[in-house]
Amino acid sequence: MNKEELMNILPHRDNMLLVEEAYLDEEGKSHGKYTVKGDEFFLQGHFPGNPVVPGVILCEMMGQASCMLFAEEMKSGMTPMFTGLNEVKFRKPVKPGDTLESVCEVEKAKPPFYFAKGTGYVDGEVAVKAKFSFALVKGEE
Numbered sequence: 245m246n247k248e249e250l251m252n253i254l255p256h257r258d259n260m261l262l263v264e265e266a267y268l269d270e271e272g273k274s275h276g277k278y279t280v281k282g283d284e285f286f287l288q289g290h291f292p293g294n295p296v297v298p299g300v301i302l303c304e305m306m307g308q309a310s311c312m313l314f315a316e317e318m319k320s321g322m323t324p325m326f327t328g329l330n331e332v333k334f335r336k337p338v339k340p341g342d343t344l345e346s347v348c349e350v351e352k353a354k355p356p357f358y359f360a361k362g363t364g365y366v367d368g369e370v371a372v373k374a375k376f377s378f379a380l381v382k383g384e385e
Contacts, residue, residue, distance in 0.1 A: 245312070253318045254311055255383065259285050262301065263308040263346075273349045276309025282340030297338040302372045303329055306362035310348035314358070314380060322380040327357065329376050336371040338364075344371060356380045 245253075247264050254261065266276040280287075280297055287295040311324055318324070338344055348362035356379045364372040 253315050254308060255318075255323050256308060260304075261308070262305045266309055266312045268312055271349075272313070273347055274310050274312035276305070276312070276346040276348075277343055278305050279343040280338060280340050287340065295340055297342075297344075299332070299334050299372070302334070302338060302344065302364055303332065303374055303376065305344055306346045306348055306364055306372070306374060307376060307378065309346035310350075310360050310362060310376075313348070313350055313360070317380050321383050323383040324378045325381055327377045327379050329374055332372070332374040334372050336366060336369055338366055338371050342366045342371075351375070 245266050247261070250263060250266055251261065262278050263276040264278050266274060268274055282295065286298055286301050290296060290298050307324070307326060311318060343366065345365045346362055348360055350358055350360050352359040357377060358380070359377045361375045363370055
């Protein structure tokens, strides 16, 4: 899916839509990509002269990529809400010009709660790993 197609699933919009491409593989894992341009709001003060994507934003990128796993539910108006981040490890800074490629999968589901894990790569090297949970809740009208 491209960015326009993703906007039919994800409720996020500019400046918080942080996945540009996504797909599900044959094993049921979601894959997402986002290329850091350098003009994003979260780089303005993090850090002047040495911009680095904040860790919480990297987790958000992976969380958004994982939403491919629940495309049908999200098309019907469900909103993903983080309920936890665990075992988060940052291995490599992500900077302007880098493309973060996320691979995420569900470990356990107890609807409306889902437990997943994800890894974000830059040029084939691990940049971030995390386990996260979220709830799919009915969006407010």
